[in-house]
Amino acid sequence: MEYNHKEIEERWQKFWADTKTFTAKNNSDSPKYYVLDMFPYPSGAGLHVGHPLGYIASDIYSRYKRAQGFNVLHPMGYDSFGLPAEQYAIQTGQHPAVTTEQNIKRYREQLDKLGFSFDWDRQVKTSDPSYYKWTQWIFLQLFNSWYNPETDKAEPIDSLIKKFESERSDWKTLSEKEKSDVLMDYRIAYLGEAFVNWCPALGTVLANDEVKDGVSERGGYPVERKLMKQWSMRITAYAERLLTGLDSIDWSESIKEAQRNWIGKSEGCSIRFKIRHPELVSGSDNEMLKQVQHDDTTIEVFTTRPDTLFGITFLTLAPEHELVSKITTEENKQQVEAYLNYAKNRSERDRQADVKKITGQFTGAYAIHPFTGKQIPIWVGDYVLAGYGTGAVMAVPGGDQRDWNFAKHFGLPIIPVIEGSDIEKEANESKEGKMINSDFLNGLQVKEAIKKIIAEIEKRGLGKGKINYRLRDAAFGRQRYWGEPIPIYYKDGIPFAVDEKDLPIVLPEVDKFLPTEDGEPPLARAKDWTYTPHPQPFSKGEGSREPQTSGAVSDSLSFGEGRGEAKEAYPLETTTMPGWAGSSWYYLRYMDPHNEKEFVSKAAADYWKDVDFYLGGSEHATGHLLYVRFWTKFLKDRGFISIEEPAKKLVNQGMIQGVSEFAWVTVSKEVLGKLLSVVNISSDFIEQYEGPAYLSADLVGEVYKIAMKDPEVNTKYSFLKQVNNSTFPIQARKQDRNDVNDLVALDLNVVFNVWPDRKEAVFISQGCALIKNRLIDFENGKSKDFFSRGTIDKMSKSKHNVVNPDELVEKFGADTLRMYEMFLGPLEQSKPWNTNGITGVSGFLKKFWKLYLNTSEEKASAAELKILHNTIKKITDDIEKLSFNTSVSTFMICVNELTDLKCNKREILEPLVILIAPFAPHIAEELWKNFGNNESVTFAKWPEYKEEYTVENSFSYPVSFNGKTRFFHELDVALSKEDVEKEVMALEQTQKYLEGKQPKKVIVVPKKIVNIVV
RNA sequence: GCCGAGGUGAUGAAACUGGUAAACAUGCUUGUCUUAGAAACAAGAUUUUGAGAGUUCGAAUCUCUCCUUCGGCACCA
Structure with missing residues (x-):
C-alpha cells in the first residue's frame, strides 16, 4: 500500500475537527501548559511558507507536552484591525470588515491544511465587537487609573481625588474643567498635548515603534513632528518595572537588549541655571551671582556627566523649548525666529539624514554658571531634542563630541576638564581620568567627581541626582477608521468615560474611509456619532467625589447627570485605537474567550496564569512585546490578574526569506555608454535611451571586472545600482534556481505581464538590447538571454517572490x-x-x-x-x-x-x-x-x-598521535585507564606510528579517545 | 558610534561539559530498473571550521586582536 498523504491528511484533519481533539479544559487535575503563537494579521496575500515556521514549532511543542500529560492551551486568532485592510478599503470602497473576513477565511483554510492542534473554539478576532468590548473596557480602567509613585503601582483615580481633597486646599474651588485638566496629568490613558509622529500620507499619528528612520514602518511614508492633542498611554510610569522585569523572564538576549535600549535608562543629575538679568550688561562675577537672584527664570538641564560642570562654555536649547522666545534678546530676535522656522519645517527624516549638518543660533541671552558666576551664552540648536530630558543641555565641548562639533562650528571656547584631553582634535568622552580646570574637583577621578559634584549640587539646592528614561509615552489615538473606537465622549469640552454598561461602542458606518474635508478622522463622518449618558441614580449630585462602590469602575468624574436630568447626546471621540491595543491582552482572552461578563474570569486567569512558551517574530521587540508587558503589569496592579509578566519564555523564530530575481540598473547615460564600450557592445542605441536601463547579470560581471581596472569607470561604477525596483517576479524564471548566486535567464514577456510599466524600460544583454519592447540585435553572436542574479530578500507579495x-x-x-x-x-x-x-x-x-x-x-x-x-x-x-x-x-x-x-x-x-x-x-x-x-x-x-538498552560494553577508541587520529581500536569500556594504555601500546599499529620513538605521554579519556604524545 | 546574534563542504546544516570535524539531507557523478522521464534502489567523490595569535596532550568549541555578515538602537546630553 502506497503512502497516500492526501487521503490520510484529509481523514485526520476531519477527525480532529469532529471530535474536538485539542480542546483545552479550564479545570483539570493535570498541570497546565500554555503555548502561544503571535497571532497573525490576516493580509490579503495569504500565508507563505515563512508564516507556518513558528506555528509548526509551537505545534510540535504543544503535542509533545500533551503526550507528557499536560493540559495544553494552544489557541489561535487574528489581529484583524489594521492599516492594510483600511488602505484597501480606501482604494476599492470595500468595507474592511468584509475583506478582513475573507482573508481570515483564507488563512483558516491554509492553517487547517497544515494539521495544527489549535483549540479553535477559543479563536479571537480583535476586530470583533465581542472582543473589542473588552479592549475598550481595559481602556476605561487605564483612563480611570493613575500611577501612585508611593505605592509604585497603578490605583483607581478616586484615590488621587481623595488625596487632592485632603491635601490641596484649592481643590474644592476648582471648576469641573480645571479638575479634569489636573487629573488628566495623572491618568494612565490620557489626553495630552505632545509632539507626535504625524504621517500626512497615512493621515494619522504613529507611535515611536511604528516609525523607522523617519518614515512609517508600514508604507515607508515620511513622518513629521507635530504638536497635537492626542490620546496617550503613560507607559513611562512603568519604565523602571519594565526594565527590571526583564531579569525575571527567559526571553532572548537580543529582545531584552532591544527593550533595554528602548527604555534607555540613564543616571545623572538635573541642574538649574539662572538667567542673567537682561538689564545688567556687565559686572564682576560676584555681582552677577547676586544680581541673578532676583530673576526667577531658570533653565533646567539634565546631564549624565555633572563632573564636567566646570567645562561648560554655553547652553543649548532645543528649538521647541518654551523659554527660547522668552529669553531671546531684541537684537537677536529676527535671526532666532528665522532659525526656529527653519528647524520647524525640517522633517524628521531630513534632520536625521544629515545629522552632521550643524545648525544653531545665539539667543543673545546668558545664563550664569552656578559655581563660578561666569556668563554662559545660551544658544538654540536642533541637535538638542525637545523630547528628551528637559530639552536643554549644558554644553561641555571638552567632554562631549556633539557639543564639541557645535563649538567648533560656531567658534565657541572649549575647556578640557580631564587630564590628557586633546581638545584640538576631539572631545574626550572617556569616563576615566583625572579632573582638571575644575576647582574643587581637580585631581579626582571621574567617578569620584560625579559623586562629589552631585552632593554639592544638592547641598546648594541647584538640582539633584536624577534618573532619566528615553522611553516616551505611547501615542494611542489614530486618525483612522479600522480600529477600536475610544470610549470617550465630550461634554463642554471635557472628556468623560462612556459607561461600562454601554460597551462596546461599535464602529459606525461611514460613507468613505477618509478624513473629512476639515481634516477630522473618518469617524467624524458617521451620523449620530454621539453618546447619551445614563442618568446616575446613585449620584449624589454636583461635586460628589465618593468612589463608586459597585466594583465596576465607572467614571468618577461624570457627575452632573443627576437623577431625572434630561437625556442629551454628546459627541464621541473620533480617533480609534492603534493596532497594538487588541494584541496587548489577547493572551488573556484565550483563557476565557466566551465570557460576556468579564474580560477574563478570575478562575480562568488563576488557572492558566501566564504563557509558558511564546513564539513569534523579533520584529515586535519594542512594540507589541513592550506594550503587552505594560498592560499586564497594569492589570495586575488593579487586581484583575495575578501575574507581573505575560510570558515566561519567549523564542523568536527566524524569518524565512525569499530569493528575488534581480538585475542592475544604471541611471546615467554617460555611465551606460562607458560601460558598454568597455565590453565592446555597440552603444549606438544609447541616443534613444532614457533611464532606467537594466543590465543582464552576466554582462555586469564582465563589466565589473574590466571596470575595476579603469579608474574613471571605477569611480562611476557606483552609478550602477541595486534599487528597489530592480527585482523581477520569480515566475519569469526560465529554469529553476539551485543556488542564490546562480544566473537565471528570465522570460521578459512574463515580466511585462506582471509589471506592464517595465515595457518602457531598456534591457541590455550580451547579444541584444530591448528598448521599449523594440529589439536591437548586436549581431555579435553572443547570448540574447537576459539573466538575473538571485538576492536574498524579504518574502512578500509585493516582491513577487512568494512560495505558497x-x-x-x-x-x-x-x-x-x-x-x-x-x-x-x-x-x-x-x-x-x-x-x-x-x-x-x-x-x-x-x-x-x-x-x-x-x-x-x-x-x-x-x-x-x-x-x-x-x-x-x-x-x-x-x-x-x-x-x-x-x-x-x-x-x-x-x-x-x-x-x-x-x-x-x-x-x-x-x-x-x-x-x-x-x-x-x-x-x-x-x-x-x-x-x-x-x-x-x-x-x-x-x-x-x-538506559539499559543503550549501554555499550565496548568502545572503538580513536588512537591519535599528537592529536591526529590514525586508527581505531575496540576495547571493553570497563577497562581502567592503565589497562587501555597497556592494550593500545601493545598494538602493532601503535609501534608502527611511533616509528621507534618513545612516547612522552599517553592520554586516555575513557569512552572518548587515546592520544599518544611523541 | 553603541548593543545583540552569527561566520564550518557546491548548498541547508551537525558536532552535549574542549576528545574521530562535516552526522542527516540537497546537489553532483556512475550504475540497476524503465520505451522514456519521474520515482525507487545501489555505489561514489569533494572540504579542514573568516584571519592571526595564545592556553592545552588535544580547540569549530576557551582567551585576545582583527576582518566580515545580519539584526536592533542611535544627535538621548
Whole structure:
C-alpha cells in the first residue's frame, strides 16, 4: 500500500475537527501548559511558507507536552484591525470588515491544511465587537487609573481625588474643567498635548515603534513632528518595572537588549541655571551671582556627566523649548525666529539624514554658571531634542563630541576638564581620568567627581541626582477608521468615560474611509456619532467625589447627570485605537474567550496564569512585546490578574526569506555608454535611451571586472545600482534556481505581464538590447538571454517572490512540509527558502511508511531496542531544546537503521509512532490506528527512555598521535585507564606510528579517545 | 558610534561539559530498473571550521586582536 498523504491528511484533519481533539479544559487535575503563537494579521496575500515556521514549532511543542500529560492551551486568532485592510478599503470602497473576513477565511483554510492542534473554539478576532468590548473596557480602567509613585503601582483615580481633597486646599474651588485638566496629568490613558509622529500620507499619528528612520514602518511614508492633542498611554510610569522585569523572564538576549535600549535608562543629575538679568550688561562675577537672584527664570538641564560642570562654555536649547522666545534678546530676535522656522519645517527624516549638518543660533541671552558666576551664552540648536530630558543641555565641548562639533562650528571656547584631553582634535568622552580646570574637583577621578559634584549640587539646592528614561509615552489615538473606537465622549469640552454598561461602542458606518474635508478622522463622518449618558441614580449630585462602590469602575468624574436630568447626546471621540491595543491582552482572552461578563474570569486567569512558551517574530521587540508587558503589569496592579509578566519564555523564530530575481540598473547615460564600450557592445542605441536601463547579470560581471581596472569607470561604477525596483517576479524564471548566486535567464514577456510599466524600460544583454519592447540585435553572436542574479530578500507579495505552502502540501503533504520546515536549520535562525531539499524529507516519510507495511508481534532484538531507545532519548532532548532540525535527522537515522535491519516489530514501531506524532501527526494517527488503537495518538503516553538498552560494553577508541587520529581500536569500556594504555601500546599499529620513538605521554579519556604524545 | 546574534563542504546544516570535524539531507557523478522521464534502489567523490595569535596532550568549541555578515538602537546630553 502506497503512502497516500492526501487521503490520510484529509481523514485526520476531519477527525480532529469532529471530535474536538485539542480542546483545552479550564479545570483539570493535570498541570497546565500554555503555548502561544503571535497571532497573525490576516493580509490579503495569504500565508507563505515563512508564516507556518513558528506555528509548526509551537505545534510540535504543544503535542509533545500533551503526550507528557499536560493540559495544553494552544489557541489561535487574528489581529484583524489594521492599516492594510483600511488602505484597501480606501482604494476599492470595500468595507474592511468584509475583506478582513475573507482573508481570515483564507488563512483558516491554509492553517487547517497544515494539521495544527489549535483549540479553535477559543479563536479571537480583535476586530470583533465581542472582543473589542473588552479592549475598550481595559481602556476605561487605564483612563480611570493613575500611577501612585508611593505605592509604585497603578490605583483607581478616586484615590488621587481623595488625596487632592485632603491635601490641596484649592481643590474644592476648582471648576469641573480645571479638575479634569489636573487629573488628566495623572491618568494612565490620557489626553495630552505632545509632539507626535504625524504621517500626512497615512493621515494619522504613529507611535515611536511604528516609525523607522523617519518614515512609517508600514508604507515607508515620511513622518513629521507635530504638536497635537492626542490620546496617550503613560507607559513611562512603568519604565523602571519594565526594565527590571526583564531579569525575571527567559526571553532572548537580543529582545531584552532591544527593550533595554528602548527604555534607555540613564543616571545623572538635573541642574538649574539662572538667567542673567537682561538689564545688567556687565559686572564682576560676584555681582552677577547676586544680581541673578532676583530673576526667577531658570533653565533646567539634565546631564549624565555633572563632573564636567566646570567645562561648560554655553547652553543649548532645543528649538521647541518654551523659554527660547522668552529669553531671546531684541537684537537677536529676527535671526532666532528665522532659525526656529527653519528647524520647524525640517522633517524628521531630513534632520536625521544629515545629522552632521550643524545648525544653531545665539539667543543673545546668558545664563550664569552656578559655581563660578561666569556668563554662559545660551544658544538654540536642533541637535538638542525637545523630547528628551528637559530639552536643554549644558554644553561641555571638552567632554562631549556633539557639543564639541557645535563649538567648533560656531567658534565657541572649549575647556578640557580631564587630564590628557586633546581638545584640538576631539572631545574626550572617556569616563576615566583625572579632573582638571575644575576647582574643587581637580585631581579626582571621574567617578569620584560625579559623586562629589552631585552632593554639592544638592547641598546648594541647584538640582539633584536624577534618573532619566528615553522611553516616551505611547501615542494611542489614530486618525483612522479600522480600529477600536475610544470610549470617550465630550461634554463642554471635557472628556468623560462612556459607561461600562454601554460597551462596546461599535464602529459606525461611514460613507468613505477618509478624513473629512476639515481634516477630522473618518469617524467624524458617521451620523449620530454621539453618546447619551445614563442618568446616575446613585449620584449624589454636583461635586460628589465618593468612589463608586459597585466594583465596576465607572467614571468618577461624570457627575452632573443627576437623577431625572434630561437625556442629551454628546459627541464621541473620533480617533480609534492603534493596532497594538487588541494584541496587548489577547493572551488573556484565550483563557476565557466566551465570557460576556468579564474580560477574563478570575478562575480562568488563576488557572492558566501566564504563557509558558511564546513564539513569534523579533520584529515586535519594542512594540507589541513592550506594550503587552505594560498592560499586564497594569492589570495586575488593579487586581484583575495575578501575574507581573505575560510570558515566561519567549523564542523568536527566524524569518524565512525569499530569493528575488534581480538585475542592475544604471541611471546615467554617460555611465551606460562607458560601460558598454568597455565590453565592446555597440552603444549606438544609447541616443534613444532614457533611464532606467537594466543590465543582464552576466554582462555586469564582465563589466565589473574590466571596470575595476579603469579608474574613471571605477569611480562611476557606483552609478550602477541595486534599487528597489530592480527585482523581477520569480515566475519569469526560465529554469529553476539551485543556488542564490546562480544566473537565471528570465522570460521578459512574463515580466511585462506582471509589471506592464517595465515595457518602457531598456534591457541590455550580451547579444541584444530591448528598448521599449523594440529589439536591437548586436549581431555579435553572443547570448540574447537576459539573466538575473538571485538576492536574498524579504518574502512578500509585493516582491513577487512568494512560495505558497498550499502547492507544497498538495504535492508532498502537510507532514512532509512540517518536517521540512523544521529540517531547514535552527528555529531562531533566518534562512532563505529553497524548496529543493524537500524531496529528502518526502522520501524519508515514504521509507518510514514502508516499515509499517507488514508488522509483526515478534520480540525485538537488542540492536533494535538500542536504536529505539537512542532515538527516544535524542528526540526528547531535542524537543526540550527546541532543536527540531536535529530531531528530524534523528528520525532519518533511526529509519535508515531499522530499514537496514528489516525491522517490522510492533514493540519498536509503535513507540516510534508516538515519537513522530508531534512532527508528522497525520501519518502517525494513521499508523497508530492500524495498530488497532481507537484513541487519537495525541494522548498516547510519551515513551520512556531506558538506559539499559543503550549501554555499550565496548568502545572503538580513536588512537591519535599528537592529536591526529590514525586508527581505531575496540576495547571493553570497563577497562581502567592503565589497562587501555597497556592494550593500545601493545598494538602493532601503535609501534608502527611511533616509528621507534618513545612516547612522552599517553592520554586516555575513557569512552572518548587515546592520544599518544611523541 | 553603541548593543545583540552569527561566520564550518557546491548548498541547508551537525558536532552535549574542549576528545574521530562535516552526522542527516540537497546537489553532483556512475550504475540497476524503465520505451522514456519521474520515482525507487545501489555505489561514489569533494572540504579542514573568516584571519592571526595564545592556553592545552588535544580547540569549530576557551582567551585576545582583527576582518566580515545580519539584526536592533542611535544627535538621548
